[in-house]
């Protein structure tokens with residue numbers, strides 16, 4: 132891996148194809164595991180402080196020019212488990228990016244700060260007294276500025292967003308443009324396949340090149356298998372470099388007194404469990420939450436063309452506070468593949484009818500404030516995501532479906548499709564309770580997707596009841612840090628990337 136090629140996008144990545152020896156031994160001040168939201172920001176912040184930083188990324192390096200805007204191919208090329216990662220019962224797809232830039236490459240660009248009522252819960256219930264709105268505000272300001280976060284302009288609200296906004300106004304519900312980290316959006320609607328024109332301000336085109344400009348070295352195809360300690364203190368990692376045909380190109384060791392885990396909320400706990408570290412509380416991998424989402428589609432009399440224009444335009448925050456329901460609705464555009472993945476279109480004739488009418492559909496994505504009832508487990512060979520929607524969260528899921536149905540009807544939809552395994556269509560206000568009240572919280576009944584796994588190595592003041600401190604360092608192992616979505620003690624209702632960026636910035640700045 133001594134000779135690396137400069138890629139057209141400007142990022143220089145050491146890849147498996149560059150490997151020239153069976154073992155690679157490296158040294159650094161800090162080794163960062165994962166190059167997504169948490170990893171890229173931490174790497175940049177530390178590199179610009181003059182630290183020698185190495186970033187190890189399990190996924191491949193896919194330069195933007197290679198993005199295809201074909202979602203089936205993107206799942207294969209850019210996503211964890213080729214887009215097939217799911218919970219143990221198979222009714223929750225857990226989508227995560229697995230490439231240089233992580234989930235930020237494939238995300239929908241939506242940006243929210245952590246709601247203050249969530250931070251207050253963390254202060255009260257987890258002893259995180261320092262994580263106040265005032266303390267985090269400068270970090271939010273900074274990352275938002277760095278990533279060109281702005282309220283969607285009118286041209287960024289596609290037809291599907293316009294009809295939803297009109298319906299929300301009719302109902303008197305609070306509806307706002309979404310904020311997104313994008314510069315001069317090309318309105319292609321292919322966010323989930325990566326942004327070919329590099330307008331999305333993902334880590335691939337921002338913090339990673341910036342980190343590299345400050346000397347950080349980035350290795351793709353490199354999966355960290357173990358965190359190593361000496362005398363109870365972090366001392367580095369062991370990794371394997373794998374070619375794209377699955378064969379091992381080399382083993383790797385990195386010696387570093389600071390190890391930052393940012394492999395995402397599924398893989399970071401797996402790595403700690405494999406390494407047998409930082410688990411005095413028994414909470415590594417526990418406390419998993421994920422904002423289980425539904426795509427509630429409405430059929431409109433006039434064509435909507437949900438694949439046209441910016442993917443995400445507006446959101447309804449009327450019910451965001453837990454006292455008001457604990458959910459938000461985001462208007463979501465989607466292409467034909469997403470449409471079949473996220474809905475329950477049936478098979479045979481019903482499927483053909485659904486797809487024939489695709490251009491008349493608009494989607495609402497529900498996000499709920501779920502409890503942290505899941506767990507990531509490792510049996511020595513494979514991971515398991517054990518998560519079922521809890522009975523405590525089912526009422527809020529049903530409230531979100533009802534609100535989405537009501538909103539579609541108010542927006543002019545003639546039919547609303549509930550993504551349930553027994554086909555349920557709502558055609559009038561009177562149908563809403565009828566169709567939704569009888570839903571059961573049984574495995575496989577609702578087709579759920581998570582874009583936001585969180586919480587599996589959560590922060591807290593008490594070492595017996597949390598995995599890491601507010602500064603990101605694990606309670607048990609000096610020098611071993613977590614800086615990704617695993618940190619969040621509770622689910623945060625809103626899309627989490629900005630929270631992860633802000634926390635990672637803070638963690639890097641507090642690192643000694």
Ligand SMILES: Cc1cc2nc3c(=O)[nH]c(=O)nc-3n(C[C@H](O)[C@H](O)[C@H](O)COP(=O)(O)OP(=O)(O)OC[C@H]3O[C@@H](n4cnc5c(N)ncnc54)[C@H](O)[C@@H]3O)c2cc1C
Pocket residue numbers: 164165166167168169170187188189190226227228229230231232233234235237238239240241242243323353354355356393394395396398399402582583584614615616617625626627628629631
């Ligand atoms: C399809 C999709 C849409 C989304 N839309 C939005 C949105 O609009 N707004 C928003 O706020 N959030 C969105 N998110 C979520 C957001 O992108 C994530 O919350 C955020 O990126 C999490 O950051 P992270 O650092 O925890 O993990 P990631 O960004 O997922 O990065 C983790 C990286 O670690 C790598 N890795 C894993 N294991 C290892 C290992 N053992 N060794 C080395 N590397 C490893 C992975 O390959 C991955 O690249 C979306 C996510 C998805 C998947």
